[in-house]
Amino acid sequence: MHLLCLHHYLTLKVDLAAAHPEIARHDAQAVALQMARRPVFGFAAAGGGGIVGFCSHAQTMTESMTQECAALYVVPTPLGNLADLTRRAEEILRSVPWVAAEDTRHSGPLLKQLGARARTLPAHQHNENEAAVRIIEKLQAGESVALISDAGTPGISDPGARVVAAVREAGCRVVPLPGPCAATTALSASGLLDEHFLFYGFLPAKSGQRRQALEALCDIPAALVFYEAPHRVLDTVADLASVFGQRTLVIGRELTKLFETIHSLPLPEALDWLKADPNRQRGEFVLMLSGASGEADSGEGERVLKLLLADGLPTKQAAKLAASITGASKNALYDLALSLKAQG
Numbered sequence: 001m002h003l004l005c006l007h008h009y010l011t012l013k014v015d016l017a018a019a020h021p022e023i024a025r026h027d028a029q030a031v032a033l034q035m036a037r038r039p040v041f042g043f044a045a046a047g048g049g050g051i052v053g054f055c056s057h058a059q060t061m062t063e064s065m066t067q068e069c070a071a072l073y074v075v076p077t078p079l080g081n082l083a084d085l086t087r088r089a090e091e092i093l094r095s096v097p098w099v100a101a102e103d104t105r106h107s108g109p110l111l112k113q114l115g116a117r118a119r120t121l122p123a124h125q126h127n128e129n130e131a132a133v134r135i136i137e138k139l140q141a142g143e144s145v146a147l148i149s150d151a152g153t154p155g156i157s158d159p160g161a162r163v164v165a166a167v168r169e170a171g172c173r174v175v176p177l178p179g180p181c182a183a184t185t186a187l188s189a190s191g192l193l194d195e196h197f198l199f200y201g202f203l204p205a206k207s208g209q210r211r212q213a214l215e216a217l218c219d220i221p222a223a224l225v226f227y228e229a230p231h232r233v234l235d236t237v238a239d240l241a242s243v244f245g246q247r248t249l250v251i252g253r254e255l256t257k258l259f260e261t262i263h264s265l266p267l268p269e270a271l272d273w274l275k276a277d278p279n280r281q282r283g284e285f286v287l288m289l290s291g292a293s294g295e296a297d298s299g300e301g302e303r304v305l306k307l308l309l310a311d312g313l314p315t316k317q318a319a320k321l322a323a324s325i326t327g328a329s330k331n332a333l334y335d336l337a338l339s340l341k342a343q344g
């Protein structure tokens with residue numbers, strides 16, 4: 001049995017080497033390493049980073065071996081510029097027998113262009129659990145699956161997390177590929193100097209809930225990254241301005257596409273800037289906000305707080321307003337207000 005496995009494996013290695021030298025080289029290294037460490041029959045269970053689909057050739061494999069060979073590949077696809085598909089993503093999409101796609105019609109042209117012969121199965125927001133069951137069946141039968149969304153990285157404000165969780169729970173391999181993601185693409189060109197960032201994704205659609213969500217983020221000393229749709233961008237920017245006050249906003253629009261724009265400006269000016277030209281409200285958006293400074297007494301925050309307290313505003317309200325006006329941390333200003341009151 002083991003020798004038969006070895007034969008099939010080596011035969012496929014040769015085919016793969018011809019088709020995808022990079023995958024084959026990587027896998028050959030893994031095999032060499034495993035052969036050095038284990039008896040011959042053991043290496044068939046060693047998962048290489050790139051190999052796909054050889055298990056279906058090796059009918060004599062045990063189930064556990066099969067599970068280890070097939071993998072769910074999480075494959076990012078371009079945000080707009082097709083040249084952003086990585087070579088590895090291309091190779092995986094060409095090699096796997098199955099592609100689980102958020103919208104099979106949407107992804108059809110990309111797969112066709114690549115000459116991918118994979119069959120597709122739907123894995124979208126409304127069928128993730130059933131999709132996961134089907135995907136696990138394929139993996140357990142030794143057939144690898146590539147998971148893709150309409151654009152960018154699956155699972156990042158896109159379906160995919162449930163599928164990945166279920167596949168991992170079932171003990172099957174999940175292999176992530178690096179690649180396009182609107183958040184990191186936008187951040188890399190934002191010029192924001194914050195050491196940390198918090199990726200929030202989409203805010204609630206209703207203004208009340210959105211403002212509540214934003215209030216909870218006021219004191220976070222990290223750049224905040226939001227996704228937004230064109231029909232909500234004005235409302236969201238208005239809420240950002242009223243909750244955060246003085247911060248820097250960077251608007252990333254239509255990244256990697258013809259009308260790509262990356263514009264940085266003081267948050268209080270952002271709404272007028274967007275309204276000045278309807279084209280600025282079109283397309284897909286990443287909104288990035290500089291983080292709370294975390295310092296209440298860095299000058300402006302403390303000065304405004306003292307003015308408001310002197311005007312008789314309650315402590316909590318004064319801290320909130322001063323934070324909103326200056327961008328300083330609300331909690332730090334509140335602590336400062338308490339200690340100022342205690343000092344009399």
Ligand code: SAM
Pocket residue numbers: 079080149151152153154155156157158180181182183226227228229252253254255256257284285286
């Ligand atoms: N999974 C994707 C990723 O990795 O970025 C995100 C998918 S989410 C459904 C779509 C949102 O991502 C859009 O509404 C927009 O906020 C952002 N986005 C996607 N492509 C973009 C682009 N080319 N420019 C700016 N934002 C984009």
